[in-house]
Amino acid sequence: MSNNDAAATRRRGPNDPERRARIAKAAIEVVAQRGIDGVTHRAVAAAAGVPLGSTTYHFATLDDLLEVALSEAAAKNVRALKEWESALPPDADFAAALADLVMGYINEQYRDTVVEYDLYVAALHRPRLRKASAAWDDALIAFFGSRTDPLTGRLLAGLFCGLLMQAALADPRPTLEEIEALFRRAIHGPASRNSRD
């Protein structure tokens, strides 16, 4: 029955690193759909299209699986962020760009956002995940700081983190204009002062 599939799948040779990676990816997908506590060996195996024994073989314990999966998700996220930043023209309107970024994260990339916050909160209860979540933080801060100054960088990192979470949960989703106004206010200060551009 499933022996056919299994046999065909098993053919992957004795030393297949893709297998492990595929399982980790599936775990991330499961997190996105059901949350951290939806991650079971069986759910991940089903999502990855591999048999149960495969997940337990490649990841001895569930915590290993979670750690690898979430670390990888965080790393991917950081990479994407850096890529986005380097693709941004130096004279771009930073506030508008950030608002765009947020909108992307609560729409097309909603799944990634969910995983990111799941990781974040899971780290509150699982020390092994601290490193990955801290990496995301550091990336955010360094990243926002590189376009402005360190203080503003931290400000934007915190704002981004909180705003994105609130936006992801808000029932009438905030509009691009609202988000942009917030970033503008954060970067340039109270409106009354100067019209700087």
Added chain:
Amino acid sequence: MSNNDAAATRRRGPNDPERRARIAKAAIEVVAQRGIDGVTHRAVAAAAGVPLGSTTYHFATLDDLLEVALSEAAAKNVRALKEWESALPPDADFAAALADLVMGYINEQYRDTVVEYDLYVAALHRPRLRKASAAWDDALIAFFGSRTDPLTGRLLAGLFCGLLMQAALADPRPTLEEIEALFRRAIHGPASRNSRD
């Protein structure tokens, strides 16, 4: 064995609202300690010092329990926030006060903070919790906005939310001064402009 305790406990009469509340409180404690996925009927029963059947009686399903517990936790949080605000002198240094608030939340009130974020992220996967998490948001926004203007209120709410989460996870905890500088920067804008006080 536990019959003695159980009998003594059962004596609580037929219509004991305290029972239900105690279970909810215990559930919150379990969330604080083990996270959302640590909330099982048995764990909550143990934490509340009530027998297993009691939890299943007062809360038909686990989701009910979670919903009530987290809603209550959020409500309590909002109440505390409002109290804090009304106890703040009108001419207080708002940035310093906010920094103080954050420091309190990542130290003495760390448990509440953890629960709050657990709730928040759990809401991403459980629609029934959306209302409670949205209530927290609204409270934050209204609350911060009442001291400044709506735009700054939203800015501070987002910043507070993100900053608190990052601070709760940061390994070398941020200092009061750092936090305060951030709020000051957020409220008054880039430092170069005016020394407004």
Added chain:
DNA sequence: CTTGAGTGCGTACATTTGTACGCGAAGCGT
């Protein structure tokens, strides 16, 4: 072709879990 090791996985088992059910005790109308 045989054989030995090693890789990958199917399966079984003990545990934990959610939940339904039934029983005893308290209130209350008569």
Added chain:
DNA sequence: ACGCTTCGCGTACAAATGTACGCACTCAAG
């Protein structure tokens, strides 16, 4: 005082889960 209804809970059961174990299959050496 006596039944009847409702409340509260002890318990049992089925499903789900983590994990250990052993088998099949591949590959290379001889």
